[in-house]
Amino acid sequence: MNESSLAIDVNFMFKTANPEIYEELCQKKKLFRLEIHLFASALAIGILNKTCSQKKPSHDIVRLNQLLKEEHQEVKDVINILSQIAYVGSDKRARGDAILTYADGGLEILWKDYQAQGILDLPRILGDSKKKWPNRIPDLSHILEENAPTSE
Amino acid sequence: MKIRELVAQNFRPFYGRQTIDLHTEEARPIILMKALNDVGKTSLFKAIQFCLYGSKATGEKVKVFQHINRTACSQNDGMTFVKLSFDHDDKSYDIIRSVEFKKTPDDSFPETGAEIVEVIEDGKPIKLETTREQNEYIETILPEDASQFFLFDGEEIQKYTRHPPGENVKEAIEEVLGIRELLNAREDLDSVTRDLKHELDDLLVEHSEHDKEAIEVEAIGKEVSGLREKIKELDDRIEQAKANVKSCDETLRKNTTIQEKIEQRKQAESDRDSIKEQMKTNEDKLREFNEHLGVILMAPLLQELSKTGRAIVPHWKRNAIAVLIQSDRCICDRPIDDSIRQRFERQLEKDLGVSMRQYLGDQATDLLLSAQPSALEKGLYDILTQRSNLVSNLVLTEQKVADLSKEIGDSKDLGADIIAAADTRNRAAADLEKYSDEQRTKRAEQDVKSAEYRRRQQKLAEQFTDEDIKNKKTHLKSSEQCETGIKEAIDKLVEKSKKRVADLASEIFLDLTNAPKLYQGIEITDEYELKIKTVGGITRPVWDQMPSAGQSQMIATSFIAALNRYTAREAPVIIDTPIGRLDPIHKKNLIKFYPDMGPQVIILYQPNELGPEDIAPIAKHVSSEWLFERDPHNPDATLIRRME
Numbered sequence: 001m002n003e004s005s006l007a008i009d010v011n012f013m014f015k016t017a018n019p020e021i022y023e024e025l026c027q028k029k030k031l032f033r034l035e036i037h038l039f040a041s042a043l044a045i046g047i048l049n050k051t052c053s054q055k056k057p058s059h060d061i062v063r064l065n066q067l068l069k070e071e072h073q074e075v076k077d078v079i080n081i082l083s084q085i086a087y088v089g090s091d092k093r094a095r096g097d098a099i100l101t102y103a104d105g106g107l108e109i110l111w112k113d114y115q116a117q118g119i120l121d122l123p124r125i126l127g128d129s130k131k132k133w134p135n136r137i138p139d140l141s142h143i144l145e146e147n148a149p150t151s152e
Numbered sequence: 153m154k155i156r157e158l159v160a161q162n163f164r165p166f167y168g169r170q171t172i173d174l175h176t177e178e179a180r181p182i183i184l185m186k187a188l189n190d191v192g193k194t195s196l197f198k199a200i201q202f203c204l205y206g207s208k209a210t211g212e213k214v215k216v217f218q219h220i221n222r223t224a225c226s227q228n229d230g231m232t233f234v235k236l237s238f239d240h241d242d243k244s245y246d247i248i249r250s251v252e253f254k255k256t257p258d259d260s261f262p263e264t265g266a267e268i269v270e271v272i273e274d275g276k277p278i279k280l281e282t283t284r285e286q287n288e289y290i291e292t293i294l295p296e297d298a299s300q301f302f303l304f305d306g307e308e309i310q311k312y313t314r315h316p317p318g319e320n321v322k323e324a325i326e327e328v329l330g331i332r333e334l335l336n337a338r339e340d341l342d343s344v345t346r347d348l349k350h351e352l353d354d355l356l357v358e359h360s361e362h363d364k365e366a367i368e369v370e371a372i373g374k375e376v377s378g379l380r381e382k383i384k385e386l387d388d389r390i391e392q393a394k395a396n397v398k399s400c401d402e403t404l405r406k407n408t409t410i411q412e413k414i415e416q417r418k419q420a421e422s423d424r425d426s427i428k429e430q431m432k433t434n435e436d437k438l439r440e441f442n443e444h445l446g447v448i449l450m451a452p453l454l455q456e457l458s459k460t461g462r463a464i465v466p467h468w469k470r471n472a473i474a475v476l477i478q479s480d481r482c483i484c485d486r487p488i489d490d491s492i493r494q495r496f497e498r499q500l501e502k503d504l505g506v507s508m509r510q511y512l513g514d515q516a517t518d519l520l521l522s523a524q525p526s527a528l529e530k531g532l533y534d535i536l537t538q539r540s541n542l543v544s545n546l547v548l549t550e551q552k553v554a555d556l557s558k559e560i561g562d563s564k565d566l567g568a569d570i571i572a573a574a575d576t577r578n579r580a581a582a583d584l585e586k587y588s589d590e591q592r593t594k595r596a597e598q599d600v601k602s603a604e605y606r607r608r609q610q611k612l613a614e615q616f617t618d619e620d621i622k623n624k625k626t627h628l629k630s631s632e633q634c635e636t637g638i639k640e641a642i643d644k645l646v647e648k649s650k651k652r653v654a655d656l657a658s659e660i661f662l663d664l665t666n667a668p669k670l671y672q673g674i675e676i677t678d679e680y681e682l683k684i685k686t687v688g689g690i691t692r693p694v695w696d697q698m699p700s701a702g703q704s705q706m707i708a709t710s711f712i713a714a715l716n717r718y719t720a721r722e723a724p725v726i727i728d729t730p731i732g733r734l735d736p737i738h739k740k741n742l743i744k745f746y747p748d749m750g751p752q753v754i755i756l757y758q759p760n761e762l763g764p765e766d767i768a769p770i771a772k773h774v775s776s777e778w779l780f781e782r783d784p785h786n787p788d789a790t791l792i793r794r795m796e
Contacts, residue, residue, distance in 0.1 A: 030435065030439065031438070031439065031442055032439065032442050032443075033439050033440075033442070033443060034443075037442055037443045037445065037446065038442075040445070040446030040447075041442070041445040041446045041449055043446065044446050044449035044450040045449060047450075048449070048450075048453075073522075074443075074444065074446075074447055074519070074522065074523050075443070075446060077447075077515065077518070077519045077522075077523075078446040078447050078450060078519070079446075080515070081450070081454070081457075081512055081515055081516060081519065082446075082450065084512060085453075085512075122441075122445075122532055122536070123532070123533070123536065125449075126448065126449070126529065126532075129449050129452070130452055133452035133453055133456075134452070136453075137452070137453060137456050140453070
C-alpha cells in the first residue's frame with residue numbers, strides 16, 4: 001500500500017490510554033514483539049465489539065511513518081482497512097482519533113479476559129471473534145454500501 | 153513357652169500396676185492389642201524384653217531409668233517391675249525383674265538401683281545369685297539371640313532380606329536350629345583333645361627323662377600346636393578380609409546406587425534445560441504468530457469484503473498509477489509525457505463511483521492473499537499443543553530432579569569414592585586369597601606333622617605300661633572319636649535343617665506373596681543368606697533383587713515362620729506393627745496366616761493397620777482383645793482394658 005492511498009495521515013502517531021497494559025503484555029510477558037502488533041489486534045477486537053474506550057489516549061506508541069520496513073506492511077494494511085471501517089468520512093484526523101479509542105476499547109476487553117484467565121487465551125479469543133463477526137458484518141455493510149472510498 | 157499373664161508396674165506409660173491376662177486356647181492362639189501410636193504398644197513389647205533379658209535388650213542406647221514412669225517418679229520413691237508368668241516344658245514359671253527408683257524433684261530422670269531378677273519355678277523360688285546365673289537360666293528357656301524370631305517389629309524384619317545376614321543373625325539362626333549347641337560342644341571337645349595331647353606329652357617326657365625320641369615327639373607336638381595357632385590366626389585374618397570385602401561390596405553397592413541416581417539427575421537436569429530451550433523457541437513462535445493476530449482476528453470480515461469482487465481498476469494498479477502520475481519517468485525510465493499522464497487519469501476515473509465496500513474488498517482480497525490467515529491460524533494450534541506438552545514434560549522432569557535430589561541427599565559426585573572403594577576391595581580380595589593360600593599350605597603341613605606326631609606318640613606310648621599313660625591314651629582316643637562324630641552330626645544337621653527350613657519358608661511365602669506365579673520359593677545358603685528362586689529358574693540373593701518393602705516383609709515373615717515351625721522350641725510370637733504399609737493382597741494373606749504362625753500369637757497394632765473387616769476372617773481364632781488408651785487425667789499414663 002502506497003502512503004498516498006492510506007486512510008490516515010502518514011505522520012499519524014499511534015497512542016494509547018493504557019500504557020501499563022502494553023508494558024505487561026509486550027515488555028514483561030513478551031507476548032508481542034512490537035506494540036503496534038498488539039495495537040492492530042486490539043483495534044480489530046474494538047471494532048468487532050463496537051467498543052470505544054472512555055479514556056483519553058496520551059501515551060505514544062509509534063508514528064505511522066516509522067513503520068517503513070516491508071515486514072510492517074501487513075499490520076499497516078490491517079490498520080488501514082479497519083480505520084476506514086472505524087470512521088466514515090474524509091477527515092483523516094477524526095479517523096485517527098476513532099481508531100485510537102476503538103483500539104483502547106478492544107485492549108480493555110482483551111485485558112479483562114487476560115486477567116480473568118491468567119493467560120492470553122488465543123483459541124478462545126479467536127473462537128469468540130468468529131462467532132461475533134456474522135452479527136457485526138451486517139452493521140458494517142450498511143455503512144460500507146453508502147459511502148464512497150475515502151483514501152484519496 | 154506360653155505366656156499366661158503380664159504385670160507391669162510403673163514401667164514406661166504403665167503408671168501403677170497394669171495386669172494383662174494372656175491365656176490362649178489351642179484353637180484360639182491369637183491375642184489382639186490395639187493402640188494409637190505413642191500410647192504403649194511398643195512399651196508392652198519392651199516390657200517383655202526387659203523382663204527376660206534386662207534393659208540392655210530394649211535398645212542399644214536405652215538406660216534403665218528411661219523405663220521408669222514419669223508420674224510415678226515425680227511423686228515418690230518407688231519400684232518399677234515387670235512380671236511374666238508362663239508355662240514351659242510342663243512347668244510353670246514367674247520371672248520378675250524390678251528396679252527401685254528415687255523421687256525426682258524436677259523433670260529429670262530418676263536415680264535407680266540395680267536390676268533385680270527373681271525366678272519362681274513351679275511355685276518355688278530358684279536361687280540365682282549372679283547375673284550370669286540368671287542369664288544362663290533364662291537362656292535355657294528362650295535364648296536372647298533367638299528371641300528376635302519370636303518378638304519382632306513387622307516392619308523391621310526386612311533386615312533379614314536387605315543385606316547378607318550379619319554374624320549375630322547367623323548365630324541366632326544356628327541357635328534356633330539347635331546347631332549352636334553342637335558347635336559349642338565341638339569347640340569344647342577340641343579344647344579337651346588338645347589338653348589331653350599335651351598332658352600325654354608331659355607324661356611321656358616325665359617317664360623317659362632323657363629319652364631323645366620323647367623329646368622329639370614333644371617338639372613335634374609343640375610344632376603342631378604352633379601350626380594350629382597360626383591357622384587360627386589366619387582364620388581371623390581371613391574373616392577380617394572377608395568382612396572388608398563385604399563392607400566394600402556394600403559401600404560399592406550403596407555408592408553405585410547413589411552414583412546412578414546422580415547420573416540420572418544430571419540427565420534429568422539436561423532434559424529440563426533442553427525443555428526450557430524448546431519453551432523459549434515456542435514462545436518465539438507464539439510471538440511471531442501474534443504479529444499476525446490482527447489479520448487473523450479480522451479474517452471473517454476480510455472474507456466477507458472480498459466476496460464483492462475486485463474494483464474495476466485493481467488496487468495495486470491504482471497505487472502504481474497514483475505514484476507514476478506525479479513522476480516524470482516510469483520505472484522503466486521512459487519519460488511520462490502529458491499524453492501518458494492523461495491516459496493514467498482516465499484509468500483512475502474509471503474507478504470513481506465504485507462503492508466503499510467494493511474498494512475495501514479489493515484491499516481485503518490482497519491482504520487475504522498475502523497474509524493467508526487460515527493457514528496462520530492452523531499453526532497456532534501446533535504451537536499451543538507443543539507448549540502444553542512442554543509444560544507437562546517440564547513439570548515431570550522437575551519432579552524427577554526433585555525426587556532424585558531427595559534420594560541423593562547431600563551426596564556429591566561419588567565417582568572418586570567408588571574408585572577408592574573398588575581399590576580397597578581389590579586389596580582386601582588379594583589379602584583374602586593370600587591368607588587362604590597360606591592357610592591351605594599350613595593345613596597341609598599340619599596334617600603331615602599331626603600324622604607324624606600321632607604315629608610317633610602312639611609308638612612311644614606303647615613302650616610304656618604305666619596306667620596313667622594308658623588311661624590318657626584311651627581318653628584321647630575317645631575324645632578324638634567324639635569330635636569326629638560331632639562334626640559329622642553337625643554337617644548332617646545343617647544340611648537337613650537348612651533344606652527343611654527352606655522348604656517350609658517357600659511353602660509359606662507362596663501363600664503370602666501377592667505374585668505367587670512369579671516365584672518358585674526360597675533357598676538358604678551356607679552363610680544363611682536368603683535367596684529367591686523365580687519361575688524362570690534364576691536364583692539370586694533377596695537383597696540383590698531389590699524387592700519392594702512389602703515383598704521383603706513377606707519373605708522375612710516366611711523365613712521366621714519356617715524357623716519357628718521347624719524348631720521344637722515353643723515360644724509365643726509377639727509382633728509389633730504387623731501390617732505397616734502392606735498392600736491389600738499381602739495384608740489379607742498375612743492376616744489369614746497368623747493363626748498358623750505359632751501356638752500363641754500376640755499382635756500389637758494401631759487402628760489404621762487392622763479394621764473390623766480385616767479381623768473378621770480370623771475372629772474365631774482370637775482369645776482376647778485389648779485396648780490401650782491414654783489416661784484422660786494423666787498424659788504420662790496408659791490404661792489397658794479388655795474389649796468385649
